[in-house]
Amino acid sequence: MLAFLRNSWRQLTSMRTALTLLFLLAVAAIPGSVLPQRSVSAENVAGYFRVHPDLAPVLDRLGFFEVFAAPWFAAIYLLLFTSLVGCVVPRLADHVRALLRPPPAAPARFERLPFHTVVEDPETVNFKGWRKLKRELPDGTVTVSAEKGYLKETGNLLFHSSLLVILVGVGIGAQWGWHANRLLVQGPEQAFCNSLQQFDEYGLGPMVDPGDLPPFCLELTGFEASFLDNGIPKWFEAEVNGDRKFRVNHPLRLDGASVYLLGHGYAPILKYTDAAGKSQTTVSPFLPLDGMLTSEGVAAFPDANGSDKAKQMGFEGLYLPTAGMGRSNHPEERDPALMLMAYRGDLGLDVGISESVYQLNKEKLTRLGDAKMLKKGDTWTLDDGSKLEFLGTKQWITISIRHDPGEPIVLAGVALLLVGLPMSLYGKRRRVWLRLNPDGTAEAGGLPRTDYPGFEDEFKKVTQWPRSQTTS
Template sequence: MRWLYHTAVAVGRRAWRQLTSMRTALVLLFLLAVAAIPGSVLPQRNVSPEKVRTYLDTHRQWGPTLDRLFFFDVYGSPWFSAIYLLLFVSLVGCLVPRFRGHIAALVKVPPKAPKHFDRLPAHATVSASAAAGDAERIRQVLRKRRFRTAVREDGDVVEISAEKGYLKETGNLVFHFALLSLLFGVAFGSWFGWHGNRLLVQGDDFAFCNTLLNYDEHALGAQVGENDLPRFCLRLDKFNATYLDSGQPVTYQARVGVTEHGKSSERLLEVNSPLRLDGANVSLLGHGYAPVLKYTDKYGKVSTNVAAFLPSDTLLTSQGVATFPDVNINPQTKSRDDKAQIGFSGIYLPTVPSDPSVNSSAFPGERDPRLMLQAYRGVLGFDAGAPLSVYTLDDRQIQAGRLTKFGEPMMLKPGGTGTLPDGTTVQFVGTQQWVSLSIRHDPGQPIVLGGAVALLAGLLGSLTGKRRRVFFRVGPGGITAGGLPRSDYPGFADEFDEIVRAAAPAASVPEQVAQTDTVEEVV
């Protein structure tokens, strides 16, 4: 049993040393980057569940296998979490001993001067004779150059050891600890953060409050529940956009009504200027148009639908659908003909081109708007229980012949009315603006920001810091000096020459500094 215990301890120690080596940390960092590739290539369930379902329907052979391997939930998968945790542990185990050693080196006095200066990469005879006070004068010269110094006396001989350049190792440690803080900040934000996307149409009827049911897409952190979301409501009051003659947008400005902590206010929301709410940031992503349609069925009942159309190009040529499932209900019997449901598939042109057959807007602003509609009649599929998109008609109903085209396509101006074959009418009332919002809370953001700043500062210190040592010996035989760069430092010879000249007595001229091509540390 004792043999088994010692074997297990030895194996554990070897495994720990291997895990906490910098080589292992680099390998794990590379693996983390490779593991994140599927999250960028494949749709993720916490970001776009509809795209995941579409992918699974399209790739019936590989889709289920990838799903079982968590390729549609990469950042929450066990294998990604394992790599992330191992990298974190590896960095901690690697950096803590280095940090201890660096602190010990900072408080420890510079080492004794070697016996033979001529074995150092740089050395010189400063003066053939020495006078009283030369050692203190040399020490002051080194202190002015921000060297840490130590003076040792051995009979008539005084040795001055000086060291400088700990910024390199300090910067190196700051860089790696900053990388560690970045990993922690990302993990902390993933645990306690959340985000959601919402398409918000202009008007009081479309205002929404911060609950999961009101989001088009949402994702909660592992430690966040629905009741943890902050309470606020948003309403789009007005949207203004300006464009160049080429159609390129210049400004997007949204006037948003905000209700928070029982108080209402109007705020201005712009691109790259999010709303800072208590517990969430609201960012403006884009905008578009929502045509307003009025449908009058065969019994004279009027139904209104405000349908957001999605842009298909930069000139805001938009496509969408407007559905009227609860129409053509007999007022006497209250019975509904499910096969008489109406839906419209349309293309909206904010500015109709000179050739309308192009089906593309000439300008993103509403200079001369047109709405092209194709009516469909039959079963819309809302009662089937399957999830449906609000931006397209159910293609399964169309292919099965349960939803068919009803009449010819029509092009309507705002206020224009079209008549269907059964005598029912549809009126294009106009449009309302909509904006797409990204609402998120990331408590790890300050940690990541601080880590990024520290990472740059540490990298700068690591690249600019040059650790080196300089030694002087003052005795009856005169003053001699030696220098040793502890890192790659091409300018060390010039700096050593300047130090020697500054340390030389006024009447002395030091001999030429001897140098070698190779740098070896002398112990």
Template sequence: MSTVAPPRPAAAPPPSSPARPSAVRRLGGFLLRQWRRLTAMRTAIVLLFLLALAAIPGSLLPQRSLSQANVQQYFADHPTLAPVLDDLFLFDVFSSPWFAAVYLLLFVSLIGCVLPRALEHARALRTPPPPAPRRLTRLPDSARLDTTLPAGAALDAVEEELRVRRYRVVRRERGGVAELSAEKGLLKETGNLVFHLALVALLLGLAGGKLWGYEGSILVTEGDRFCNSFQQYDTYSAGALVDSGDLSPVCVGLEDFRAEYEENLTAASFTADITYGAPGEEGSPEVIGVNDPLRVDGDRVYVTGHGFSPRFTVTLPDGRTFADVSAPFLPVEQSTMSSEGALKLPDLGAGSDDQLALQGFFAPTGLVQDDILTSIDPRPLAPQVAVVAFQGYLGLDSGLPQSVYSLDQSQIERGRLTEVARGNLSVGESLDLPDGTTVTFDGYSEFAALQFSHDPGQVWVLGAAIAVLAGLLGMLLLRRERVFARADTDPATGGTVLDVGALTRGSGDGAPRFAALTDDLRAVLASRDPARADRAPSGSASSTGGTSA
């Protein structure tokens, strides 16, 4: 007889280990924590400080977008330090990657911080005031008023007084006891949100002005005219989204320039008579100054400086004459307007490769001491010019860029330009060169340094700045206040006991305002109580301090 073995008991499952969070969950938690840190108001303040700190090098060091010549001069003066600063983008601060990173992080932080608060504030505007605390005497300001009016009539008086003071009022009844809740000052949080949203709009306006804006600078001599084309400007910078076809078709001509000085020879005003209009038109007259630019179709033309352009007549040995040739001389000393410059004449020789250049020093009111010309007055009372004449090869067709306001020193060092004569000239005097060429100083014309600017974000920035100021005033001047009242029957007298309490949030002491409210309530309750209208109110009031509910 065979037997069947009993079945083996099933093996017990191993004890389950706690589920470990997946890598995706850990990554999501990490990103959520970083997002909360980034959108915290503390982070926004730190980023705003970093943005201001990052802008400091842009104001201390020359920027390529403003003056390429100043950057080149800085490289010449600091050959060791300048390349290091250039590797850190300190000559292009406002277009550098690290400045853009701080800028974008500030945008994200502000938007991520303000938008949830704005949604929460929108819900708060629709939410009625909270119920009154159970013990009003624990509020920072509280008082107890006695009256013979019914509880409903007493609360009616309180409600009327609070509505006159622009409170939102809600009546409730809990446990058979009538109570009242009121609040005002929600506009304080509105001002806070307006301030931060306007700050975001301000940053957007500045960014838009940089992306779609442009500006160019040019020296214009009296009688000359320029059109708004990047090819004509001495220095030109434009946003990343600006195309050459986006420039406004405006031409500006300088008819006359006037500089006025105080008795101590400091500049009082610079004014320029100009004409402006579309290309091919005669133009409309206008007078502009340093703080009074020309505004047309969103563009602005500023006067940023002035100087002098000496005029010369060059007579060649064969009798040919080139009259009224000139070039702007840049001021090297603003107090006396002494200026330096160069006049390049590459096409004077007939059948010869020799070219002529004049390097000079102009003094509006000249004084010669030991054959050295200096200027003693910024006004052109006795104009003189010190001239050094060079002949040879100027290198204008070499393909290498060179300044129009100075000679290429490398040509002089290589002997391609040779000094042939020098002298100090007053108006009408001449300098004779060895080959028979005569250079005559005819006088001067004044030039104005004009800047043409287009900033489409200017109006946006102005509106955002006004909104920032309005929001800041709302934050500083308004207070968040809540008032609660509860009316119950006094079993001892059969009258009504009115408990009133107030809570003020933010800066400011609410005790004086609460005392004024209770005084007005006593007067109103007394006036509505015929039994006590003819005598002073006998209700007791007490102000107590405690923790906020």
């Protein structure tokens, strides 16, 4: 049993296993980049379920919509961390011992080395920049041992240590970090403060208490976007609290948190007036279905027609910023139109079951006629004399609020990686020896410890060739 455990540990801490686990971790992260993640955008995950109703539940059970919190991802992560520790620590100890150890003594027969030359003038041999050690032998012979290239192993250790640092930073971020998502509609009545109750979705690290969240409030006070003629966005910029602007990949830095702009869309403003003349207005965010911001959503009026649940009103449909044949032709509001279906009945909002605010529960609803296309300012008169007015739209954005204390550590790890990788790729181990014989003759030999096509030129430069003749 002890032998089995020892062999298993050796296999786990081998460089081959570490590289395999690193490759597996990269492959395991692919679904997190390709598929929408709940920690980033719960709305996109819900949209994926609507588009792929059969595939999405299977992927959800496998944890593909929460890849970086999945047990199988954590298992690969921990195995890689253990493998790197077991791989780096012994190599680091060996490297330190090698640095402290003096260069090895000159071999007895230089002619057996790959590079060998007779040196006419030993004073011309240049060992500048080499680690060297001079030895005097009992017979009067003097040897100089010189070596270079320890930066290669230093680079290897820095590279692998950087992976450890990155893993530690990611782990700290997972334990002490937190994130939250919020769909924020323009206007002071839609402003929110940084508390769990006002988030659409959130996740706290095990070491984070809700009371640890930094206090701040955000109100969307402006939004600008620019698009190419084909509808591809050039840029879009949000303004919050009247003076703070941020864009995609340019987050808003707050004390204790960063706010990232993820997406945007339109929220139609609808005013419903029932048969008794009572009016109510709602601003309902519609979620994009494509890059042209063809958006779907619902507007609910649970207080319509008094307290009679059977006469509650709901509308669902599509918003087209630039109306086309059933879809929008451009994401800008060039020819906006709202296509709606009307429903009357019990909306089911008080049954205590959590439901999506972007879909109607039609179990107790009755559809009222055909769909209606509304332009801004249009009024739709229903069968009972009630009216629905399309007053216009407001902009909305989706934001991700994040605090990751492991970011500086990850940044340090990336810096180590960038320093160590070139050193490990371009560093070359090599040795040169010089022997001064008692009869006044001198010879030099060279040995590259790794594949190094340029060593012959370097050997000639050290021994001041062509004064001497080099053989290999």
